[in-house]
Amino acid sequence: MAYRNGNYIAFDGLGELDPTKSDFKYYSTIQAWASGKGLDFKYVNSHDKTYAVRNSSLRPTLETRIxxxxxxxxxxxxxxxxRTRRxxxxxxxxxxxxxxxxxxxxxxxxxNYFKVTAPEELSHRWPEALEQRINNGTAKAIHIPFKKNALLDAIGQFTVHGHTLTNGLNFYTLDAHREFGCLE
Structure with a gap:
C-alpha cells in the first residue's frame, strides 16, 4: 500500500460537464491557494497521484481511481x-x-460560512452517505468554514497519522475561528 500522505479533495460535480457550473470551482480555489506565491498553504493533492480521469470516463474507471x-x-x-446533492x-x-x-x-x-460551531444545523448540506456515517458513529469529522487558514490547520492536524477525531461532529472554537481570520 502507498504511504498515506495525500489530501483527498471531494466535492459534488453536480452532474455538470462544465466545471465552472459545479463545485469544482472550490477545488480550483484550493489549488490556487497552494500555488500562490507568498502563501503558506501546502498540501499533497491525492488527485495527482494516479492517472487522470475525464468527465467521460466510465463509472468503474472512476471508482478504481477514487x-x-x-x-x-x-x-x-x-x-x-x-448545491451539494443528498x-x-x-x-x-x-x-x-x-x-x-x-x-x-x-x-x-x-x-459561504465564516464560522461552523453547530455542525448538525448544517445537515441539510450533507449527502445521505455522510449523514448516515455521522449518525452511526463511523465518520470521524471536523466541520469548518471553507476558509484558507481553517482548512490549512485542519489538513495539517487531522490525519490518519495525526490528531484523532472522536466523532462526526467536531468543530473549532470561536477563538480558533478568530485566529484563522474568519471572524472579526
Whole structure:
C-alpha cells in the first residue's frame, strides 16, 4: 500500500460537464491557494497521484481511481455547498469508501460560512452517505468554514497519522475561528 500522505479533495460535480457550473470551482480555489506565491498553504493533492480521469470516463474507471487515491490519502476534505446533492453523485461513493474502507478523517468544509460551531444545523448540506456515517458513529469529522487558514490547520492536524477525531461532529472554537481570520 502507498504511504498515506495525500489530501483527498471531494466535492459534488453536480452532474455538470462544465466545471465552472459545479463545485469544482472550490477545488480550483484550493489549488490556487497552494500555488500562490507568498502563501503558506501546502498540501499533497491525492488527485495527482494516479492517472487522470475525464468527465467521460466510465463509472468503474472512476471508482478504481477514487480507491487508489483514497488509499494514498491521510484525510479527505469534503466541500459542502448549498448545491451539494443528498444522493446521486460520486461524492457519496467517495464518502462511503473514505469512511468504511480507508477509515479516513473527514474535514467537512462549508462554503459561504465564516464560522461552523453547530455542525448538525448544517445537515441539510450533507449527502445521505455522510449523514448516515455521522449518525452511526463511523465518520470521524471536523466541520469548518471553507476558509484558507481553517482548512490549512485542519489538513495539517487531522490525519490518519495525526490528531484523532472522536466523532462526526467536531468543530473549532470561536477563538480558533478568530485566529484563522474568519471572524472579526
Amino acid at each position: 480507491r487508489e487515491r483514497l488509499a494514498a490519502s491521510k484525510n479527505v476534505v469534503v466541500i459542502l455547498s448549498d 444522493s446521486g453523485s460520486m461524492l457519496s461513493y467517495e464518502i462511503e469508501k473514505a469512511v468504511d474502507r480507508y477509515e479516513l478523517p473527514l474535514i467537512c468544509a462549508y462554503t
